[in-house]
Amino acid sequence: xxRDDLIVNDSYSVAANHDEExxxxxxxxxxxxxxxxxxxxxxxxxLGVYIKQGTTWWTAVKMxxxxxxxxKAFYIVAxxxxxxxxxxxxxYVIILPYAVFIIYLLFIGxxxxxxxxxxxxxxxx
Amino acid sequence: MAGQASQAIDKTELWSGGQSPFSVSYGxxxxxxxxxxxxxxxxxxxxxxxxxxxxxxxxxxxxxxxxHAMPFLHGHFPLLYVALMTFILIISSVTMVLAVEAGHRMxxxxxxKWLGLTIVGGxxxxxxxxxxxxxFIHGTPGYIVTPNNAQYYLVEEIPHGMTAADxxxxxxxxxxGTENETTIxxxxxxxxxxxxxxxxxxxxLIINEYGxxxxxxxxxxITGFHGFHVFxxxxxxxIIWSGVIRGxxxxxxxxxxxxxxxxxxxxxxxxxxxxxxxxxxx
Numbered sequence: 001x002x003r004d005d006l007i008v009n010d011s012y013s014v015a016a017n018h019d020e021e022x023x024x025x026x027x028x029x030x031x032x033x034x035x036x037x038x039x040x041x042x043x044x045x046x047l048g049v050y051i052k053q054g055t056t057w058w059t060a061v062k063m064x065x066x067x068x069x070x071x072k073a074f075y076i077v078a079x080x081x082x083x084x085x086x087x088x089x090x091x092y093v094i095i096l097p098y099a100v101f102i103i104y105l106l107f108i109g110x111x112x113x114x115x116x117x118x119x120x121x122x123x124x125x
Numbered sequence: 126m127a128g129q130a131s132q133a134i135d136k137t138e139l140w141s142g143g144q145s146p147f148s149v150s151y152g153x154x155x156x157x158x159x160x161x162x163x164x165x166x167x168x169x170x171x172x173x174x175x176x177x178x179x180x181x182x183x184x185x186x187x188x189x190x191x192x193h194a195m196p197f198l199h200g201h202f203p204l205l206y207v208a209l210m211t212f213i214l215i216i217s218s219v220t221m222v223l224a225v226e227a228g229h230r231m232x233x234x235x236x237x238k239w240l241g242l243t244i245v246g247g248x249x250x251x252x253x254x255x256x257x258x259x260x261f262i263h264g265t266p267g268y269i270v271t272p273n274n275a276q277y278y279l280v281e282e283i284p285h286g287m288t289a290a291d292x293x294x295x296x297x298x299x300x301x302g303t304e305n306e307t308t309i310x311x312x313x314x315x316x317x318x319x320x321x322x323x324x325x326x327x328x329x330l331i332i333n334e335y336g337x338x339x340x341x342x343x344x345x346x347i348t349g350f351h352g353f354h355v356f357x358x359x360x361x362x363x364i365i366w367s368g369v370i371r372g373x374x375x376x377x378x379x380x381x382x383x384x385x386x387x388x389x390x391x392x393x394x395x396x397x398x399x400x401x402x403x404x405x406x407x
């Protein structure tokens with residue numbers, strides 16, 4: 001069978017090329033995301049070092065860690081992996097099945113481990 | 126960069142063949158599908174880790190108390206080394222996306238430069254991870270277990286080929302980390318040491334000095350699986366880099382191959398962002 005998918009039909013790949021001016025805009029965006037990722041990582045490390053686990057602020061910091069991680073993940077996927085520039089149908093085909101499954105897995109993991117934690121507390125004080 | 130993804134296409138023609146409904150090439154779409162399946166694998170591992178972490182809250186060790194060493198330096202640097210590894214990977218991700226951008230401008234020199242730097246960053250990360258594994262496996266002086274199941278931490282390591290009696294000022298710590306932490310020294314410490322049935326030091330797959338056995342197992346499996354991805358990413362980048370130097374993609378008229386390996390490389394960085402938060406910080 002003739003392969004028309006790799007090199008022969010490369011109109012999509014060629015269409016991704018851009019000129020110098022467009023490239024400048026893209027590089028600006030890349031540098032912005034670089035600074036953002038570095039700042040968030042620094043904030044995470046400082047919070048991790050100075051706020052001890054189990055103190056008053058810990059729960060809030062923990063939630064902050066999760067939010068900051070999701071922000072970083074969003075920028076990596078949307079800008080570095082260009083998913084933000086793809087067609088809407090592709091975006092949803094990638095994100096939706098994954099999100100649905102992972103939300104379910106997280107729910108079941110947290111519920112079950114909560115239960116196990118209670119059992120441990122009761123029988124091994 | 127957006128390419129045909131931003132062009133209007135006739136909706137009636139969309140699903141009748143001849144053009145991709147997603148406006149991406151076959152190779153790029155398959156790379157995305159692979160990444161989704163790989164992301165599910167890593168999520169499974171991290172959720173399993175979170176499950177164990179949450180179920181055994183009391184016994185589980187805290188990241189900043191386990192990872193606080195720096196190569197060539199003595200002292201206490203909580204999380205700093207892991208932060209350094211994170212920066213290395215973020216920067217190599219940036220050089221990769223710059224290589225992709227240069228490829229879209231058919232700038233061969235730019236691709237060679239940025240992809241080369243990405244490979245260097247990948248090697249730096251792998252080296253850092255090897256050092257961290259070595260440190261995790263060798264550990265601190267560790268603790269001994271006596272026949273009545275009490276734990277005593279060693280203050281200093283007993284050098285190879287020597288016995289506890291040879292160490293000047295040999296001492297043990299009882300009840301480490303609790304309110305009644307006491308240091309035992311002299312003959313009493315030596316007697317306790319002589320009676321020990323087990324010396325737990327560093328980590329292996331059966332036992333580790335940091336916490337429950339699962340902690341060591343998850344460390345080795347999650348960071349090892351991620352490190353394996355980095356390693357294959359570096360190998361793939363080197364292969365593609367040699368292709369760029371040989372002019373394969375210049376003749377082809379587009380550098381989409383850089384974009385595809387870039388997707389994989391960014392994914393590796395993405396996974397590390399999650400490992401960093403859930404393994405080291407929380």
